[in-house]
Amino acid sequence: MESVATTWFIELFGELRAVCAEKSVEKFRTDRCRLLLAILAARPERMHPREELGDLLWPDEDDRPLQLQRLRGELSELGTSLGKDIFEKSGNRGVKVRSGIASDVSRFDQLFLTAARATPEQRLPALEAAAALYKDDLLPSRYDDWTIRERERLKVVYCDVLTRLVLDLEAVGRADEARALRHELVSRFPDLAAPPAPTTAGAPALGGDGYYGREEKILEVREWRGRLLTITGPGGMGKTRLSKQALSPPAPTGEGAIFVPLAEVSDAKSGFFEAIHAALALPKGDAPPRDQVVYALRQKTAPLLILDNFEQIVTHGAPLVARLLKDVPALRCLVTSRRRLGIAGEQELPLEPLPHAPSVALFLDRARRARPDFAQNPSALPLVEEIVALLQGLPLAIELAAARSVVLGPMQMRDQLASHLRFLVNRRHASNERHRSLRAALDWSIHLLSPELKRIFARLSVFRGGWSLEAAETVCQGCDMEVLNALDELHSHSLITVAFDETETPRYDMLVVIREYAEELLAKSGELEETKAQHAQSVEEMAQRVQVCFKEQGVGPMQRLLSKDLDNLRRGMDWAEKAKRYDLLYSWLHMLGGKLFEGEHWRDFERLMDSVDGHIEDERALMRFCSLRGALLRRQGKEDAAALYWDRWLELAERLQDTEAQKWALVQLIDQYIFLGRTEGACIYLEKYKIVDNDFVNIGYFEMMIDYKNGKKDELIKFAKKEMQEKLGDMKDLTMMIEYASILIENGHFRVVGSYINSVIDSILSSGNKFISAKIANLMGECFEHDKDIKRSYLCYEYAARSHAELGSRNADSSKKKLHEFLTRHKNVPEWGLLQGQKTCYSLAEL
Known part of the structure; x- marks a missing residue:
């Protein structure tokens, strides 16, 4: 019998298949068995550490011994399918396939390296062989983390292979084949395709x-x-x-x-x-x-x-x-x-900046002209993509950076790009002095500006992420030139860009390298601090516009408007913190805090609160601060810290005799103590609440919740069903309704919950509240699972776990556990292997 090491060939482009002479294996007992074979076969020469394989196969499992035990089981299954001697093992440390076993991916990578190192005459056969191996994307029906990363890497390499192949075929006069390959690149990978322009008559290269x-x-x-x-x-x-x-x-x-x-x-x-x-x-x-x-x-x-x-x-x-x-x-x-x-x-x-894929192709072409072995290992391509992203598609910047490949590797290049103007210089002979460096190219443009236009250009460098006309007018106060005319003139000089949103509102911006140059001018002008202060004032005015937008147009348009200027808000915070402008920082917290909190911007919200903590003297302002800080701490799962701020809120409200504030502070404290199961504390605060407010709805809700926590469930379940049926489409008491939904699902009442969620889902989506959306997704997952819709159930749980983790919310661990328990419950479902190959990272709207 022929040795296993010389017979098995693993196909990974397209669907997984192991081929040995006349035998072909396409089905494996478990989905993780398939993934394990793919990982090992893609790098057959590598000894893979067992811990690394465990993390790739079971990323949500923290128990290392359990991971390794499962790995032994999957290796045993592969041995049963393909032969016990298919593996080489390094004790208990690592695993690899035996010498001689190959895959189409490993051969593809080797041919790519061969072509990159070959002379032009020897390169063409290697490129043709590599292109022939790439029948389809890597395991196109799989969407686990390893496959996604490897698939995207191979796409970039394939784009490079085809681009080089087009050039080489044209060079040897095989124009028809070059045209066919160019069509293949464009049609198969429209987001990556970057072939050179055809060298037709009248268009020399x-x-x-x-x-x-x-x-x-x-x-x-x-x-x-x-x-x-x-x-x-x-x-x-x-x-x-x-x-x-x-x-x-x-x-x-x-x-x-x-x-x-x-x-x-x-x-x-x-x-x-x-x-x-x-x-x-x-x-x-x-x-x-x-x-x-x-x-x-x-x-x-x-x-x-x-x-x-x-x-x-x-x-x-x-x-x-x-x-x-x-x-x-x-x-x-x-x-x-x-x-x-x-x-x-x-x-x-x-002319706009080059798209990403052509930028990568240009950079690699120029870098390899300077040093043929530059970034030949496919694993270096992600670094190349980072470099190209930093260069923002500016061809001269790409060529100047690529010229540095003679003395720098990709990692060093990326680090050096912290300063574009210093790094992007051609130290060698340049036929055009203006293209010797980016600074020289910009010097040529700036000397054409009038002194006042140059002053406005410098001031605009204070913005991050673009700016509006109103913001530019604020930052350029005191300039003699009309700001609108200046923007028009700068745009005509190609020094700023302008884009229009769906309402035809203009948004202006600068390329990073142009902004660096303008920042240098601003620093030399002596107007830097004045301009930063005026920029902070533009942030204040932006916050006011966001408030007006919320009142007049609602949550969705407000969140879109706010997201445009988050970078400017952060830039403003940098200056206000150093200048100790706590008045401005609190003003931004007052106007934007709740909106940042209800969106996805908890870190910015927390930073604003940190910056004013200890600097608020007005008791009403301090009362609002305590309410906001407590709300964030609770959503982060820091319950005891939240209670301290809410107690302080209540204390201030009582001192100021603010009945409304007392009411809402007590509502938060009662709800929190019920959530923690501390019903005695909840009862104490409820008695205080009855003195402040006789709202029978809230009182009845809290009393039923306390009874439920103490084991008296029937009354609350009956009431919750009635409320959900009567309030279809009603978002007024959404937080309360979500609590009802959780209780009803816990007690098997899925249909009434499903009907309510269907009635409010559009409103939830338009609110932009990621925390609430994630809670709703968990509820949807339970409803789908009850209806045996395993695919959508899994995707809902995955969305909830991912969203809570991204936010850092108190539900992150419980959502991760819920997803893990789901996977455990359904590991033997026949269609589970297919399900795990489906797209993840759906939005709630898609689900």
């Missing part, structure tokens, strides 16, 4: 430089039929390269595009026509250069000028372009500029 992510823009330029098109964008966005890539080769004479470099022209009146004259290679004559240019262009059938780097002569040069277009009716002009010309008939083609 720019001296061999790979070109990524501008396919649609190239097509727009090629299909342009107007007379004046201006490609705009910040320095380093690739405007010149796009113009050359999209059009026919720049020709000094004859028909075709005539490339006119204008970077060295500072005076349009004296230099514009001289530059065109030189580009046309016209002889010197007695006539002025302008007349000679006009005459020469009229002799051409369809002249096309590429006017490159026009931004510094826009003011005086734009009228000259308009007059030239009028004098030569057949002329068309393609302009690259950091700002529009602003003349009649102009069409604009703004």
